[in-house]
Amino acid sequence: MVALLWLVGAVILAAGEALSGDFFLLMLAGGALGTAGVSALTDFPVWGDAIVFAILSGALILGVRPVLTRRFSTPPPTPTGIAALTGRSAQVIDAIDQHSGTVRLDGDVWTARPLDPTEVYTAGTTVTVMKIDGATAVVWKGP
Incomplete structure (x- = not known):
């Protein structure tokens, strides 16, 4: 049941990312998705799931988000x-x-x-x- 809530949270965060476009909510959605998988496979209490979410989200924000931001940022306009x-x-x-x-x-x-x-x-x-x-x-x- 808890895994389903994490999955719904991941979908909501991913939908929010579609509106913002700065890859922050997408990293949180990835953390929630990973936590849904861990929650489905283990019997961690809710606070354990929260720790897994914090670790996964933090790793994504610090490790993946800068790469995505550099890759998809718009270059400065060329002066003409x-x-x-x-x-x-x-x-x-x-x-x-x-x-x-x-x-x-x-x-x-x-x-x-x-x-x-x-x-x-x-x-x-x-x-x-x-x-x-x-x-x-x-x-x-x-x-």
Whole structure:
């Protein structure tokens, strides 16, 4: 009889997992399912079943859940458009100072300004795009 209650609990927890999707309730359902099997095969008292449930659920949460979470988590979105230009290298075409300058970035010519307004980059220097501000690449030479 107790095994049937554990089995019903496992089904309810698995159904709850379908709503949440974070694999926590699924691990508890696995613990309940395992406890239902142990309860059907042994004469443990209810507190013994609770200990079996805690051990099985804890093992699943600590051992299996991280693997499932890594496997089924969504990857970070791939930056596209202007967001994809941040961090790229660019070649200075015309000297860059606080008020003017251009760089070649991914085959296109962009107006540019330095990240630090006091710096000047000469033609031919390789710089890194720190951000895009409107139609201007904010660049930095770095150390």
